[in-house]
Amino acid sequence: MADNQHSALNDDSFNQFQLEEYKNISNAHFETNKQISAFYRYYLLIASAPAIIFVWFKGGGNIINSLLNCPAENINVNLFVGFFMFILSIIGMFACFYMISFRLDSILYARTVNGIRNYFFSKRARNDSHFRVLPLLTNQPDYRQKHTFGIIVYSFGLINSIYFAIGARIIASVGEEFFTNYFLIKIPIILTNYGVSHSILAAISFFLLHIGYYRFIANYRKYSYMKTNIIGVDIDGVLNKHRDTFCTMLWEKKGITLWADDIDKIPVHQMTNSIITRNDEFDIFNDPEYWKRQDEFQTDVGKIIQELRNSFGYKIHIHTYRPWPQFSFGTISRVILETKWSDNSIKKITKEWLNRYNIEYDKLYIERTSIDKGRMKFIFLGSLFNLIRKDFKNRFFYTNNKPYRYFVEDDINNAKKLSRYCEYVFLIEQTYNCNTEIDMPINIIRVKDWKEIKEYIKELG
Incomplete structure (x- = not known):
């Protein structure tokens, strides 16, 4: 009632x-x-x-x-x-x-x-056409x-x-x-x-x-007016199974047992009663093998994205926050890290991973900072003289300056921010974003997989 x-x-x-x-x-x-x-x-x-x-x-x-x-x-x-x-x-x-x-x-x-x-x-x-x-x-x-x-x-x-x-x-x-x-x-x-x-x-x-x-x-x-054809896509937790890879390497490197479905908060070291430290996380993220070993989120994700590009006519802009390697935390020495990354770069690894699973895209943005608006003073001066460093341009910067029709995210806070700039945000359900008590904007749509995303896009146009 x-x-x-x-x-x-x-x-x-x-x-x-x-x-x-x-x-x-x-x-x-x-x-x-x-x-x-x-x-x-x-x-x-x-x-x-x-x-x-x-x-x-x-x-x-x-x-x-x-x-x-x-x-x-x-x-x-x-x-x-x-x-x-x-x-x-x-x-x-x-x-x-x-x-x-x-x-x-x-x-x-x-x-x-x-x-x-x-x-x-x-x-x-009733029919009102006789007076309308x-x-x-x-x-x-x-x-x-x-x-x-x-x-x-x-x-x-x-x-x-x-x-x-x-x-x-x-x-x-x-x-x-x-x-x-x-x-x-x-x-x-x-x-x-x-x-x-x-x-x-x-x-x-x-x-x-x-x-x-x-x-x-x-x-x-x-x-074309107000009918943008850009879909923004995150990678970790959206295109890959990063939780599974993290738990596997956590066991191999640290001997710590953690199940993927038990991760209810990102970063993991902030989970309640977590025995995992920030150093544990950084030791894994600073290893290029972690980024290379990622499995795709579902077996047909590449095929669905290919269909969205070729049959639906959308452009795929991939955004991923990967500021690695970082030397501020972790137990591995800088010399060893520099040796591991000598023939690698996070951008190179990301491109090779996308190609391995036949995930097509129009643009790839490797974000080096997660700051929402960037450094305000720097962005003001940079905008004035067109000198904004690429490292300070993240998904919020691009969606604020270019119309995105959809964005696919796994981070609930990112999704809420992106909902101000994108018409619809698809939030891939993960154990760390299932808090239904959070007041969500109406244009955020929770989905389980890419098949569901494709059906929504077919319906919404």
């Missing part, structure tokens, strides 16, 4: 949230359309400026002929008019691009409103609208292309002589005089640039 009441309260809260969201996004949608209309009017006002220039330039006679075939005394004036029209066309192009983005945002708001409307209409048992006229589908309206907003894009492109062609033509007719006489430089490729056919070609090309950008950015919004 209490659970039902709690569920009802949650439903009421969510419904209230949806209603408020509906109001806010609807207002944002209409406000965006108003801004587009105002922006277009301002553009038309600015675009009319050349008419004033022409009136100022010459009250009568053949204005175009004077601009294109001017006497020597009018070179400066003609060049001013040419550059004015040329720059105006460039500004108009960027204004068009900006307004296209504005319009696509408006469509995104409209689709969101449709989704919220569908949420409430789907709760009704607004759509419920989140794939409407289309991002590319030839007969509505497309007309505005065409008008932008037409005006800008005419100004671009005329401005470039005027500059070409007088620019070479101007720069040669006054600055003693000659740029024949840019400032060579050309004919009417070249001007027409320049106008068409500039016009098609507007249309091409509109098509490109609309398709991007439709097929």
Whole structure:
């Protein structure tokens, strides 16, 4: 009974949230359309400026002929008019691009409103289509609208292309002589005089640039925007059975018996009543054989990842925290460790292990630090001058700077942090992350194996 009441309260809260969201996004949608209309009017006002220039330039006679075939005394004036029209066309192009983005945002708001409307209409048992006229589908309206907003894009492109062609033509007719006489430089490729056919070609090309950008950015919004295709994958505890290998080498090196299923905390030396010391752990982790002897998590993990890459179209970015060897702890001398690692590196070992089990990937990141945000002062200065050391770039850095659709983790704390940056985080169930009392974000999904991960990805898309 209490659970039902709690569920009802949650439903009421969510419904209230949806209603408020509906109001806010609807207002944002209409406000965006108003801004587009105002922006277009301002553009038309600015675009009319050349008419004033022409009136100022010459009250009568053949204005175009004077601009294109001017006497020597009018070179400066003609060049001013040419550059004015040329720059105006460039500004108009960027204004068009900006307004296209504005319009696509408006469509995104409209689709969101449709989704919220569908949420409430789907709760009704009977058919309400006889009085519903607004759509419920989140794939409407289309991002590319030839007969509505497309007309505005065409008008932008037409005006800008005419100004671009005329401005470039005027500059070409007088620019070479101007720069040669006054600055003693000659740029024949840019400032060579050309004919009417070249001007027409320049106008068409500039016009098609507007249309091409509109098509490109609309398709991007439709097929790629907020639809990232990157899956981040940890290695230890996700692709391999690191607990089993640890327990085996613990027995071989230290004579200590520990069963994999008894490991309920990582690092192991922090387990309650643990007889394993940090030195014991470091003696194993500092041995390259530990990293080479890992068994794969399940026999078909490589095949599943290959299917996710080739059939589902996802990119696999593997992240693993392996700052080894380390000499700060452990009982093995530094000389012996350096000898063991003389022909090895953790990156080389990791690549060879992935190849051995046919685990395909697009990028591999060996993390040298587990600090969430890195050293803040260093990252601030490094970001400013683009000098961030690779060692300080970890999975949190990459997921914060690049959209990841999924991430597969075994560490519950890492999963909670990654849930802020990734759409979904799959938490592979291990004995050390089964604490169900921890409040988990809703986009963390507990899974048992990679088969279950593949099924979720097929469902979520």
